[in-house]
Amino acid sequence: MSAVLKPKSKLIVCDGNEAAAWAVSLANVDMVAVYPITPQSSLVEYLAKFIADGRLSSEIVDVEGEHSVLSVLQGACLAGARTYTASCGPGLAFMFEPYLRTPGLRLPLVMTIVTRDTLTPQSVWGGHQDAMSVREVGWVQMYCESVQEVLDTTIMAYRIAEHHDVMLPVNICHDGNYLSFGAARCELPDQGEVNEFLGEKDVNWHVALDPQRPMAVDPLTGGAGGPGPSTFVRYRKGQCSGMQNSLKVITEVHEDWGRRFGRHHAPLIESYRMDGADYAMVTIGSMTGAAKDAVDEARARGEKVGLLKVKTYRPFPAEAFATALSDVKAFGVVDRSVSFGWNCGPLFQDAITAMQYAPRRIPAMSFIGGLAGADLTVSHFERVIGRVKELARDGHAAETVWLNEKD
Amino acid sequence: MGAAYETIHFKAEACDGCNDCMTACAMAKTQTEEHLHSRIQIVPSGEGFELAICRQCGDPKCVLNCPAAALSKNAGSGVVDWDGSKCVNCLLCTVGCAYGGIAYDSIASHVIKCDMCEGAPACVQACTPGALKHITTARIYNEAGKLEDLFAPGLSGCQGCNTELIMRHALRRIGPDVVVATPPGCIPGMGSVGYNGLTGTKVPVFHPLLTNTASMLAGVRRQYKRAGRDVLAVALAGDGGTADVGFQSLSGAAERGEEILYICVDNEGYMNTGMQRSGCTPYGAWTSTTPVGERAHGKTQDAKNLPLLMVMHNCDFVATASTAFMEDLYDKLDRAIVAAKTGFAYLHIYSPCTTGWRFPSDQNVEVARKAVETNFVLLWEFNPADGLQFTHPVENARPIDEYLEVLGKYRHLDPDQVAHIERSLANNLARIRGFAAAEGTASAEAGRA
The missing domain is CATH 3.40.50.970 (Thiamin diphosphate (ThDP)-binding fold, Pyr/PP domains)
Incomplete structure (x- = not known):
């Protein structure tokens, strides 16, 4: 900026x-x-x-x-x-x-x-x-x-x-x-x-509702046995x-x-101090500020950690995401919400799906924090950095970590 | 296309022989009370009375008989005109007329006949017992007959569908500068919005959700108003989408005074999807979700009075209508169109459903008429200035059995259920009469103040 x-x-x-x-x-x-x-x-x-x-x-x-x-x-x-x-x-x-x-x-x-x-x-x-x-x-x-x-x-x-x-x-x-x-x-x-x-x-x-350009907006598409389903598919693919x-x-x-x-916001994902990073955190939304501070402090201690902020979440910029993380040994994703049924955060799910574009499998872990207005502070991200550093070392991902559970 | 003409209808059983009509006519035409000058003659006949007046025939014998071209049929008004300057007093016209409609006035020394008082007959206005009625239904034919039907031919409604009749009449009257919303139901179900890329409507039309007809139209109308264009926003919606799941958006739009003409076509249930019950289904009615069996005997609750709920929103215009009373329907449609340019207009049209109510498809209008004549359906209209007024009050209603017995959906009713319906109708009538009386009083008081 x-x-x-x-x-x-x-x-x-x-x-x-x-x-x-x-x-x-x-x-x-x-x-x-x-x-x-x-x-x-x-x-x-x-x-x-x-x-x-x-x-x-x-x-x-x-x-x-x-x-x-x-x-x-x-x-x-x-x-x-x-x-x-x-x-x-x-x-x-x-x-x-x-x-x-x-x-x-x-x-x-x-x-x-x-x-x-x-x-x-x-x-x-x-x-x-x-x-x-x-x-x-x-x-x-x-x-x-x-x-x-x-x-x-x-x-x-x-x-x-x-x-x-x-x-x-x-x-x-x-x-x-x-x-x-x-x-x-x-x-x-x-x-x-x-x-x-x-x-x-x-x-x-x-598409318009305009007497000067009369048209029917969204008429019914028919079912099987007629042209309806193929019309429907064309609309879906167009979308x-x-x-x-x-x-x-x-x-x-x-x-x-x-x-x-004069203000250059990263459009899809923002790479923060990813140069030579051995491991990384992935963040989304306002938590990123505290996370960047945590990265700065860790870098000051000589730790090779970087951060990837997702700005555009849908469509998911999968290739750019995978490319940005392709050189790290491990990464952790911090979500501010839950994906029920997967017992992790939804951004984490997207992240591991996107990593199919990476040349090799990279260990990853899901962190969930900031629910119900809880503050995500620099110390929370220090915990994340610490855990991801272990992951980079031993490759053993733990269950999802709930950051504010014991605040 | 030819023209249709207005006429004066005589209800012999209502005539008490007061002769006020003759006095009024004489006054209107000669400023005297001399009945000999009256163009209308009430003639005692047995116990009652007969009417002698010009019928303004389509093929008038008086005109044919006149050797001087003093009589002619006016193609515009339909009145048989008499031209005194050409008349030779031969009286051949009086011989030609079978109705005593043209007769010699011995004081004036020439023939006289009814000229319809330029559309406001004095005799009709003077008739207190209501035996004379000015029949103006012909204007619908003359005014709307030439208007384009804005739905394509061949919509796939059921045979004898009342709703299709309502849609075609309404849009013909409304004209092309319109955006039409028809939420899921019979109206789009018959192909009005379209199917597989083909549409049944010649004006902009869309499927809102079942839930958001009024609010989507509000957006359309507001944007055109902002752009300085007068585009009418019209809903053609069923009773289910209006009374049940769409009621919140309807209520909100009415409260905000959105400029919409909302026409609810009430066939008393979700007929398009197989005749399920709605909030407008009446007590006792069979539907596919209020079936008749050993334990259950149709719906166990009364219908909600949706038009009355809209009155409570103080809409600019609210009315009920029936296809059996088309002139009344057209009058209300006209007022609703005007009202929808400055506020919320709600028109609730009863639409007997031959398929879902189980009656022969040729008895559509007959069923609609019986509903009104039994006071099952009340015809009224409301605006905030004049309050609620009946437009077709039925004083001596026919027994409700005459309506219920023609509909298969009531075939199972036991006497207790019929008694419940009778009580409900009586309560409803009393309630609406109460509103009519109260509003009338309030308006009169406001007038005095």
């Missing part, structure tokens, strides 16, 4: 929820539909305030629940609107029916998940379980590390989602509590420059292509953002 402020940028101090609201304001969104839920509520309030103050010209629909949030936005998008919403946890679960349908309709909706652990036990605190639970549905998912990255990624999300080779909805995930309420220095880019970056909005060229195309588009968009605004 550049420390020098761009001439037309403005410097503010804000939390992640406000940063997302600023991004929505800068992205010239037409339609916002929201339902408040902890820890997203202040984001909704910022949007309402921005609209009340005339800073944001979009329409805001205060609907009666998250199910209608996505439904209103699907209708608006089919009529040509650039759209935005944010939700999490139980709200995300409630909107699952239209959520599931959005990628199939190829609608470039943009939605923040202010991540929260799912019920039960009752909890209103941060954790990735909500976002991870919808990872296979077909939305692009990007996880942010900092408040600035929330703002920048939210604007970039529109260019990614609306790219003609992608046309898919995008989730920007920022950690409940840590990013939603943690205030930080944040550069606000210039409106004119954002306009140039985003270009003309073009959201329903491929997969859009997803894979997005890897390239995400990279290009991040590079262009860096050129224009």
Whole structure:
């Protein structure tokens, strides 16, 4: 990241929820539909305030629940609107029916998940379980590390989602509590420059509800014995292509953002001090900051440890991931959620699947921490580093380690 | 296509011979009360009365008989016009007419006949017992007959499907500047949205989820409004998706006053998927999930009164309608279309289902009519200014048996169940009458204030 402020940028101090609201304001969104839920509520309030103050010209629909949030936005998008919403946890679960349908309709909706652990036990605190639970549905998912990255990624999300080779909805995930309420220095880019970056909005060229272009949207595909299933397969494959195309588009968009605004965020995965690393930690989201500090301290002690941060989680950048880790002797993956049935974290599962691209088998271990808002500190990552160092030495992976169990 | 014309209907059994119609006509045409000048004549006949008035015939004998071209059939209004400047007083016209519709006025010294008072007949307005009725149904034919049917021919509805009738009439009236949402049910089931790449609709149409019809339409409408385009957002939804799983989005949209015309086609269950029970299925009805056996005898709960629930949302317009009363339906459709440009309009149309209710497919409209005549279905409308008003009040309802006995889904009913239905209908009628009276009072008080 550049420390020098761009001439037309403005410097503010804000939390992640406000940063997302600023991004929505800068992205010239037409339609916002929201339902408040902890820890997203202040984001909704910022949007309402921005609209009340005339800073944001979009329409805001205060609907009666998250199910209608996505439904209103699907209708608006089919009529040509650039759209935005944010939700999490139980709200995300409630909107699952239209959520599931959005990628199939190829609608470039943009939605923040202010991540929260799912019920039960009752909890209103941060954790990735909500976002991870919808990872296979077909939305692009990007996880942010900092408040600035929330703002920048939210604007970039529109260019990614609306790219003609992608046309898919995008989730920007920022950690409940840590990013939603943690205030930080944040550069606000210039409106004119954002306009140039985003270009003309073009959201329903491929499918529309418009009397000037009458068409039937999503008629029934027939069953076996007719052309239905093969039509269905073509749509599914198209959706997969859009997803894979997005890897390239995400990279290009991040590079262009860096050129224009001077902030170079790693688009897919970020390699941190991986030069000559014997072993590595894999992180996702806001925990990465503390993990990087732990790596710095270990490096200062002369330990050859590096870090890999996953930003783009869906589609999973499998080849880049495997390449980045191909030279280590072992790695540990720290998840902020659980994959039930595998007794490990979901990112760990993805990691070991991606490692099929590596030239040899590399021992790996799953760590789960930061559930229900628990803090992941430098000392937690020191434990991870210590355990992975053992793994690199003896190659014996242990059962999943639960980092906050005895805090 | 030819035109159809308006006429005056005479209900002989309602006439009490007060002759107010004749007074009104004489006043309207000659500013006197002299009955000889009246174009309408009430004639005592046995115990009752007969009507002598011009029927504005399609093939008028008076016109044919007139040697001076003083009489002519007006192709626009349908009225047989008399031109005094051409009349030669030969009275051949009076010989031609079998209805006593044109007669010599000895005071005025020329023939006189009804000219329909330019569409607002004075006699009808003066008739307190309601024996005279201005029949205007022809306007549906004249106004809507030429409009394009915006559904393709050959939709795969069941034979005699009432819902298809409603869809075609509604969209014909609404026109092409529309986005139509039809959630899963009979309406898309018959191919309106389409199948394997073909569509049955000529306007933009889509399948919302069963749950989100109102909210998806809200997004469509809001975006067009934002873009400065007047595109009507219309739902054609079944009762299941409306009353049950879709009710939250419906209620939210109504509360927010989203600009939507929501038409609920109520066939009292999930008919498309095999006749399962919905929240709108009436008490006692057989459905595939409220079967009839030794222990169970159909549904054990009453239907929820969905249109009344929408009144409670204070929508800009709420009405019930029936395909047996098309003029009433069209009037409500017109008002709903207007209301949906500024607020939420809800139209609840009863749609007897020949397949699911088990009655012969040629008795569709007859069943719909019986539902109204027995007060099983009440026809009313509501708007916040005028409150709730009956549009077709039925004072002397026919016995409910006459409705229940024609429907296979009620064949198993025992006397206790029929008694329950009678009680429910009486309660419902009293409740709606209460709203009608209360709203009327409130409006009158507001008017005085």
